[in-house]
Amino acid sequence: MTTLESSKHPRPAAxxxxxxxxERIRADFPALHQTVHxxxxxxxDNAASAQKPQAALDAETECYRRFYSNVHRGVHYLSEKATxxxxxxxxxxxxxxxxxxxxxxxxxxxxxxxxNLVASTYGRQHVGAGDEVLITTMEHHSNIxxxxxLCEERGARLxxxxxxxxxxxxxxxxxxxxxxxxxxxxxxxxxxxxxxINPVAEMIRLAHAKGVPVLVDGAQxxxxxxxxxxxxxxxxxxxxxxxxxxxxxxxxxxxxxDLLATMPPYQGGGEMxxxxxxxxxxxxxxxxxxxxxxxxxxxxxGMGAAIDYLQALDMSAVAAHEHDLLDxxxxxxxxxxxxxxxxxxxxxASVISFVIGDIHAHDVxxxxxxxxxxxxxxxxxxxxxxxxxxxxxxxxxxFALYNTREEVDRLIAGVxxxxxxxx
Amino acid sequence: xxxxxxxxxEVILDHNKKPRNRGTMDDADHEAxxxxxxxGDQLTLFVKMDGDRxxxxxxxxxxxxxxxxxxxxxxxxxxxxxxxxIGTLYESFHELLTGxxxxxxxxxxxxxxxxxxxxxxxxxxxxxxxTLAWHTLMAALEGKDxxxxxE
Ligand SMILES: Cc1ncc(COP(=O)(O)O)c(C=O)c1O
Numbered sequence: 190m191t192t193l194e195s196s197k198h199p200r201p202a203a204x205x206x207x208x209x210x211x212e213r214i215r216a217d218f219p220a221l222h223q224t225v226h227x228x229x230x231x232x233x234d235n236a237a238s239a240q241k242p243q244a245a246l247d248a249e250t251e252c253y254r255r256f257y258s259n260v261h262r263g264v265h266y267l268s269e270k271a272t273x274x275x276x277x278x279x280x281x282x283x284x285x286x287x288x289x290x291x292x293x294x295x296x297x298x299x300x301x302x303x304x305n306l307v308a309s310t311y312g313r314q315h316v317g318a319g320d321e322v323l324i325t326t327m328e329h330h331s332n333i334x335x336x337x338x339l340c341e342e343r344g345a346r347l348x349x350x351x352x353x354x355x356x357x358x359x360x361x362x363x364x365x366x367x368x369x370x371x372x373x374x375x376x377x378x379x380x381x382x383x384x385x386i387n388p389v390a391e392m393i394r395l396a397h398a399k400g401v402p403v404l405v406d407g408a409q410x411x412x413x414x415x416x417x418x419x420x421x422x423x424x425x426x427x428x429x430x431x432x433x434x435x436x437x438x439x440x441x442x443x444x445x446x447d448l449l450a451t452m453p454p455y456q457g458g459g460e461m462x463x464x465x466x467x468x469x470x471x472x473x474x475x476x477x478x479x480x481x482x483x484x485x486x487x488x489x490x491g492m493g494a495a496i497d498y499l500q501a502l503d504m505s506a507v508a509a510h511e512h513d514l515l516d517x518x519x520x521x522x523x524x525x526x527x528x529x530x531x532x533x534x535x536x537x538a539s540v541i542s543f544v545i546g547d548i549h550a551h552d553v554x555x556x557x558x559x560x561x562x563x564x565x566x567x568x569x570x571x572x573x574x575x576x577x578x579x580x581x582x583x584x585x586x587x588f589a590l591y592n593t594r595e596e597v598d599r600l601i602a603g604v605x606x607x608x609x610x611x612x
Numbered sequence: 613x614x615x616x617x618x619x620x621x622e623v624i625l626d627h628n629k630k631p632r633n634r635g636t637m638d639d640a641d642h643e644a645x646x647x648x649x650x651x652g653d654q655l656t657l658f659v660k661m662d663g664d665r666x667x668x669x670x671x672x673x674x675x676x677x678x679x680x681x682x683x684x685x686x687x688x689x690x691x692x693x694x695x696x697x698i699g700t701l702y703e704s705f706h707e708l709l710t711g712x713x714x715x716x717x718x719x720x721x722x723x724x725x726x727x728x729x730x731x732x733x734x735x736x737x738x739x740x741x742x743t744l745a746w747h748t749l750m751a752a753l754e755g756k757d758x759x760x761x762x763e
Contacts, residue, residue: 549676551651552620555735559616568652581652581674610620611677 209506215591217242217498228561231596236381236409236540236587237565238431241495245435248494252487260486261460261477275486278493279476282441285496286407286426287417292446295476296489299440300408301331303427304375306442306479307404308335310452311425316372318344323366323374323401325350325358326577327383330570332375332406345372352577356383356532363392367399374401378410382571382585383532384515384540386414393422402448408432412589413511413538415504418443430488434589435495439488442479449475456481507590511539514588518597525604531583539588542569545604548611550582556610557584557603564600618731619738620677623685628677633687635670646748646760648740653679655744657752664694669749676741678732683745685725695753697722702746705729709739 215221220240223230232240256270263269276291283291297303312335316322322336326349333347340347348371350363358376367374374396379386389405396403404425410416411428418426425448429440444452454461454472458481463471472478499507518541522528527546545553554566565585568575575581586600637658646655653675660668669687674680690698704723709732732742751760 549651549674551676551738551741552678555619555738556616567650572652575652581654610616611625 209503209510211510211591211593214502215593217244218591219243219246221591225561225563226559228559231560231562231592231599233586233588233592233596233600234563234565235412235589235592236432236569236585238437239412239434239589240591241434241436241491242498244498245491245495249436249487249491252490257487259483271486274490275484278489281493281496282489285416285500286411286428286443287419288443289419290446292475293443293449295442295444295449295479296484297440297442297479298438298485299429299431300406300427301335301429303425303440303442304332304404304406305335306455307373307375307425307427307444308339310455310479311402311448312336312339312373313343314451314453316340316343316345319370320345320372321348321368321370322346323348323350323363323371323396325363325376325387326352327356327358327380327385327571327574328375328377329381329406329408330572332377333573336375346370349573350376352385352574355534356380356385356574357534358385358387358392360388360391360395364395367396367401371396371399371401373404375404375406377406377408378416379413379538379540380532380571380574381409381540382542382569382574382583383534384537384542384587385532385534386410386536386538388536389423390421397422409538409540412499413508424448430492430495433492433495434498435492436485436488439485439492441492444475446475449479452478454478454481458482460484502590510590511588511592514592514594514597515539515541517594518586518588518600521597521601522604525601525608527608528604531578531580540585541587542583542585544580544583545607546611548607550584552611553584553604553607556607557600560599560603560606562596562600562603615731615734619735621728621731623725623728624677624681627681627684631671631680631684633670633684633691634672636672637668637670640670642752644748644752644759646744646751648675648679648744649761651676651679651741653741653744655679655683655748657683657745657748659749659752664696666690666693666698671745675744676738678729678738678741679744682729682742685728686745686749689724689726690749698749698753701726702750705746706743709733709742 218240258267258271260272260275279291279294283294351359378389393403402424405423407426407428412433424445426443431437461478461481463473529544531542550566567582640658641661642659644657655673658670671683729742747760
């Protein structure tokens with residue numbers, strides 16, 4: 190198994206790697222330093238949501254304490270400061286995914302809202318009766334349901350590209366399913382349930398060869414991979430701050446400016462208009478057209494700070510560290526009788542879904558919790574993936590930059606404890 | 613650790629491994645489905661009655677150890693009981709899991725074996741697992757082909 194090499198920072202050979210000081214990183218995350226049921230916390234539920242560095246917490250608090258006001262409205266000092274900070278956060282998010290222009294970044298509540306926005310604006314504009322929307326079997330519910338709603342409304346068809354037993358998209362089949370009627374395609378960069386890193390560049394190329402625009406769900410990718418939307422060539426890319434070590438309730442959608450410029454608004458309200466009379470409203474250009482109402486100002490600023498935090502680190506060392514944890518945990522779990530890993534793709538991010546014999550994931554989750562090990566147990570908002578593997582649920586451990594081999598050892602000890610109890 | 617041992621008592625582990633009254637029934641008088649969307653637990657109950665009394669009950673489905681053991685022990689306990697007796701058991705069982713601990717400790721003599729679920733009260737997120745079968749049963753007895761969900 191290998192993770193995708195980051196394009197901007199190829200991973201150096203082992204002996205040239207700068208030492209990665211995980212203890213120094215852990216010191217930046219206050220929530221990690223607590224005990225749970227009398228045991229030190231081992232937080233292995235990062236794919237659900239990640240903990241926050243002090244710098245991101247401080248940025249949010251600073252905003253409220255020193256320069257908080259509404260944005261884009263006032264002529265007064267604080268409003269100007271808040272607007273500057275909010276727009277600076279937009280530029281940080283822009284640079285983070287290497288978008289060409291800041292107008293291409295829309296601040297929203299998160300990935301889910303980004304996908305819903307595209308489905309209900311671009312989707313409604315372009316998808317009609319008999320048309321098709323192409324997704325894959327491994328999508329998170331948030332990249333299924335908005336398209337399902339759109340298809341129902343329009344009398345269109347939701348087409349689903351299959352995955353193989355290792356949890357990889359069948360790319361040949363994906364290409365075959367791109368038809369004359371496909372109006373848009375949406376797929377995840379990294380699977381939250383399986384850890385699979387999809388060959389998104391290739392899938393985008395295939396879709397574009399047939400003139401089909403692409404939305405990439407980047408929720409699980411941005412915390413781990415170096416994402417460059419220009420290099421990928423995707424048309425939309427959605428992600429959330431909370432999985433990226435930033436605050437909840439905020440996220441960003443990248444959209445190619447020529448597409449955003451022709452899309453109708455998502456919601457109506459303040460902020461998104463140029464002029465309003467009761468007869469007619471003229472809408473602002475992107476990104477404001479898509480940011481109706483007072484946005485999550487402090488959240489966006491916190492998200493920018495989380496990105497600053499990440500970018501100050503050597504991301505290739507981070508990737509190497511996470512990959513080491515993945516390999517270490519995979520080998521240890523595989524060595525335990527009755528443990529089966531679900532999702533064994535060639536390229537994986539640091540997510541391991543597994544089952545232990547026929548022991549239900551919720552029992553596993555409860556026992557691990559009492560050992561201080563936080564994992565996710567359930568269907569991971571990806572029921573079609575569970576159905577594909579004939580399982581009601583799995584236990585999922587997902588690692589971030591601040592996790593350690595010692596925490597993996599505790600996961601393994603917890604799994605042994607489960608087997609002991611259920612004997 | 614002792615809380616875990618209280619949760620996963622021998623009786624519970626045994627009923628999870630070898631559920632009693634598991635299966636379907638063609639000639640059931642009542643049938644109901646229950647599900648817990650949070651965990652994907654699903655359960656179908658088949659009940660045969662003689663007047664007011666349950667003469668036979670079977671269950672089918674999948675779930676965690678707590679929900680399977682609860683369904684299994686419930687079917688054992690309520691066979692031969694009247695609707696009124698079942699109603700009382702249901703309330704005592706609920707009290708055992710969620711009620712005031714001192715009340716729960718005294719009340720519910722009639723619970724008998726079902727007392728093994730007392731440990732669940734220390735695991736609030738798992739209470740739904742233990743009560744799924746009971747909610748489904750009440751739905752089955754109230755009306756045919758009912759469907760309940762814990763959410
Ligand atoms: C792959 C994937 N897509 C979308 C989402 C939805 O993200 P959010 O809940 O932040 O909108 C998640 C997170 O649960 C995810 O893992």
